[in-house]
Amino acid sequence: MQFIQISGRSLLAVFFLTTWGFTLLAATPASDLRVNAGRIEARILQLGTFGANPGGGVSRVAFSAADLQGREYLMALMREAKLEVTVDAAGNIIGHRAGSDPALPPILFGSHSDSVPNGGNYDGQAGVLAAIEVAQVLFENHVVTRHALEVIIFVDEEGGLIGSKSFVGHLSPGVLAEQSHAGVTIAEGIRRLGGDPEHLDHAAHRSGEYAAFLEMHIEQGAVLDSEGIDIGVVTGIVGIDWWDMIVQGMANHAGTTPMDRRQDALIAAAQLVLAVNRIITSEPGAQVGTVGRIRAEPGAPNVIPGRVVASLEIRDLSNARILDLFARIETEALGIARATGTTISFRKSPIHETAAATDGAIRNTIANVARRLGYSSKRMPSGAGHDAQAIASIMPMGMIFVPSVGGISHSPEEFSDSEAVARGANVLLHTILALDGNPRERSLKPEE
Amino acid sequence: MQFIQISGRSLLAVFFLTTWGFTLLAATPASDLRVNAGRIEARILQLGTFGANPGGGVSRVAFSAADLQGREYLMALMREAKLEVTVDAAGNIIGHRAGSDPALPPILFGSHSDSVPNGGNYDGQAGVLAAIEVAQVLFENHVVTRHALEVIIFVDEEGGLIGSKSFVGHLSPGVLAEQSHAGVTIAEGIRRLGGDPEHLDHAAHRSGEYAAFLEMHIEQGAVLDSEGIDIGVVTGIVGIDWWDMIVQGMANHAGTTPMDRRQDALIAAAQLVLAVNRIITSEPGAQVGTVGRIRAEPGAPNVIPGRVVASLEIRDLSNARILDLFARIETEALGIARATGTTISFRKSPIHETAAATDGAIRNTIANVARRLGYSSKRMPSGAGHDAQAIASIMPMGMIFVPSVGGISHSPEEFSDSEAVARGANVLLHTILALDGNPRERSLKPEE
Numbered sequence: 001m002q003f004i005q006i007s008g009r010s011l012l013a014v015f016f017l018t019t020w021g022f023t024l025l026a027a028t029p030a031s032d033l034r035v036n037a038g039r040i041e042a043r044i045l046q047l048g049t050f051g052a053n054p055g056g057g058v059s060r061v062a063f064s065a066a067d068l069q070g071r072e073y074l075m076a077l078m079r080e081a082k083l084e085v086t087v088d089a090a091g092n093i094i095g096h097r098a099g100s101d102p103a104l105p106p107i108l109f110g111s112h113s114d115s116v117p118n119g120g121n122y123d124g125q126a127g128v129l130a131a132i133e134v135a136q137v138l139f140e141n142h143v144v145t146r147h148a149l150e151v152i153i154f155v156d157e158e159g160g161l162i163g164s165k166s167f168v169g170h171l172s173p174g175v176l177a178e179q180s181h182a183g184v185t186i187a188e189g190i191r192r193l194g195g196d197p198e199h200l201d202h203a204a205h206r207s208g209e210y211a212a213f214l215e216m217h218i219e220q221g222a223v224l225d226s227e228g229i230d231i232g233v234v235t236g237i238v239g240i241d242w243w244d245m246i247v248q249g250m251a252n253h254a255g256t257t258p259m260d261r262r263q264d265a266l267i268a269a270a271q272l273v274l275a276v277n278r279i280i281t282s283e284p285g286a287q288v289g290t291v292g293r294i295r296a297e298p299g300a301p302n303v304i305p306g307r308v309v310a311s312l313e314i315r316d317l318s319n320a321r322i323l324d325l326f327a328r329i330e331t332e333a334l335g336i337a338r339a340t341g342t343t344i345s346f347r348k349s350p351i352h353e354t355a356a357a358t359d360g361a362i363r364n365t366i367a368n369v370a371r372r373l374g375y376s377s378k379r380m381p382s383g384a385g386h387d388a389q390a391i392a393s394i395m396p397m398g399m400i401f402v403p404s405v406g407g408i409s410h411s412p413e414e415f416s417d418s419e420a421v422a423r424g425a426n427v428l429l430h431t432i433l434a435l436d437g438n439p440r441e442r443s444l445k446p447e448e
Numbered sequence: 449m450q451f452i453q454i455s456g457r458s459l460l461a462v463f464f465l466t467t468w469g470f471t472l473l474a475a476t477p478a479s480d481l482r483v484n485a486g487r488i489e490a491r492i493l494q495l496g497t498f499g500a501n502p503g504g505g506v507s508r509v510a511f512s513a514a515d516l517q518g519r520e521y522l523m524a525l526m527r528e529a530k531l532e533v534t535v536d537a538a539g540n541i542i543g544h545r546a547g548s549d550p551a552l553p554p555i556l557f558g559s560h561s562d563s564v565p566n567g568g569n570y571d572g573q574a575g576v577l578a579a580i581e582v583a584q585v586l587f588e589n590h591v592v593t594r595h596a597l598e599v600i601i602f603v604d605e606e607g608g609l610i611g612s613k614s615f616v617g618h619l620s621p622g623v624l625a626e627q628s629h630a631g632v633t634i635a636e637g638i639r640r641l642g643g644d645p646e647h648l649d650h651a652a653h654r655s656g657e658y659a660a661f662l663e664m665h666i667e668q669g670a671v672l673d674s675e676g677i678d679i680g681v682v683t684g685i686v687g688i689d690w691w692d693m694i695v696q697g698m699a700n701h702a703g704t705t706p707m708d709r710r711q712d713a714l715i716a717a718a719q720l721v722l723a724v725n726r727i728i729t730s731e732p733g734a735q736v737g738t739v740g741r742i743r744a745e746p747g748a749p750n751v752i753p754g755r756v757v758a759s760l761e762i763r764d765l766s767n768a769r770i771l772d773l774f775a776r777i778e779t780e781a782l783g784i785a786r787a788t789g790t791t792i793s794f795r796k797s798p799i800h801e802t803a804a805a806t807d808g809a810i811r812n813t814i815a816n817v818a819r820r821l822g823y824s825s826k827r828m829p830s831g832a833g834h835d836a837q838a839i840a841s842i843m844p845m846g847m848i849f850v851p852s853v854g855g856i857s858h859s860p861e862e863f864s865d866s867e868a869v870a871r872g873a874n875v876l877l878h879t880i881l882a883l884d885g886n887p888r889e890r891s892l893k894p895e896e
Contacts, residue, residue: 221704254738255831256669301759311749383703
């Protein structure tokens, strides 16, 4: 609905109709603006040359020489799009574009440019180049929005949302001393990028400073690709909790201990693995639960396992629901322990991510924009963490997913088609225009 | 029955009644002969000083300096018992005692004196000192058996039945080049003991050369101890087969892959672990099946396991039954693979031990002797491997188990009470006397 209002207005607005939220110096109606798919693709591939691995893919981990080169390249592109580029105290790159109404808070959008070791060219990077493309298209078409716009390239997303947590003032000070993938501490890395780790508070923002945040990102899953859907309208970013599950039985000689005299920790652990799966899938919803690591001790083929340690990860859009599911697993474990003559305990890992809902009105806007552009869309959670998760603590936030071929991510095989990325960038562009045109209605509309 | 005949006769035989199989120079009737529990215990403890660990237990691995010292000590005891001591080409120590009828083949009995690294004082060693004690008691009571007797101390049992396999000519030549626990090759180790690894054939024997083999050994399990039974009449030594079970699923992001799109190799592996347990316990019998080792790959809490490799061990008194049980597991695995979208394959490990039945008439004799001595007994398989397993290929064989406190073995906590060991040694003594008295009936009698 919002988009249609805006585009309806924009057809009437030919010159300097700043009342309507943007200014057209050229003849193209705002609703007809489209990103340049070939340009985005070429830039993704160019960015991928910094830190490229001989066998394919990229290792442009935060703070590495390749990261510095990639950031220089991106800052040049931002300047080409007439963005005013600064680096904040955390090392985040911010490209500012003035709006027509200085009283309005800026709309923020972007993603991250760092990769995991031996990663691909799309995770984060597609979103960064889509954001720069949006600024470029607005510049080329002489569109001035009411709100200022800021393109942001977050630092070290893969190391734990370092840039976005700093941006909202939530980075734990202890993290600065941790080793990054580049082999230097986070603090030293931030210095390398021109940041100021001693004054991270200078990079921190508060509620009200920004109107909204938008991030386009590859799905990193196979849902959109396998269902042939163009756009994922992200309903929220899941919370994550990790536990260690410890099963204590009795190690014993596998030859001399009859079957009915065993306290086999692996038998109990196998039941527990299946119980986790059964409990997680027993309710409708997007929750996932995974046992990814398991170790039997002492771990010899001829010794009955006396102890098994396995990981448990639960993700859901609600942290409370994660704890509910965990409580059901704990209860089930009691019964398994009783039946197998073992004890089962759970040790909470420090790994905890708070779930972040996207803004209902922004979700509607993204879905409406996609429909208007002729793209299919689907509401879906993000099972992976994103900078948007941190940013959501101080502003309304929305995320746009584009399909990952085969759902492959964090791998040299990671790939998203240039047209798929361009569709995401077009949705990003028109969602920004829609939010810019009607910001006050945004948060008041109930979700469709 | 046999024992009662013998002892009945022995009460009549006071001087040189060699017709009845042994000669009494002293007044003690043969049926009243008993080992000296305190002497056996003292010698076990003395042997345990060679290679004693500061924290308890012993590391007298084959070919180590401690092993050499222990063997010197044992050879001195054997000479004290008036055994004629030789070392064969494999390094086995043999103590010979002439019989009254040179036409009869010797009765062989003994065990091994080496320990596992950080082992205890009873595994093998109790049997060796029981065997020497038997020779000592016969000497002290001037008993001459019809058959010659040979006490044997096998070399490197813990390294893979090296001495006993050599004794029957079954040691694979390649094994000689393998590293022993002592850090030298098996060949070099045998040389250290005075053996001749280039001429192992000199140590090899054939069917008919010996009348029978008897081994007293600690149970290394908890059956006798927990049931309060004195003597285990070993029905056979189990065969052993190992496999690797390989489950191939699809590794994937644990956050972005919905539960219904997973091919989680660990879910399949957990079902497989439980299926192994269910199939093994679905039939009566002494068979055991164990999954002792499991590894999920890549093994991160936030990645769905794409591959799981787990061990499978099955032991039974029949190698054919092991293969039958394995075939049932394979069939079940097919169904699990289909249901979980994975593939499951089995790779045979080279680990294979052929099951060895004990001789039915010797089992009867052991049981009758135990009853006559007032000891409770139970027929039971040996789930662990023993030298007797190799020896069974060339002569009738029997094994006598004594209780292990708590079933603990291969550990400094390994313990068998001195009275329990003495009961086993008494059964060994009187079984030898029984077999000596009536050898021709032995293999003709059906098992009770």
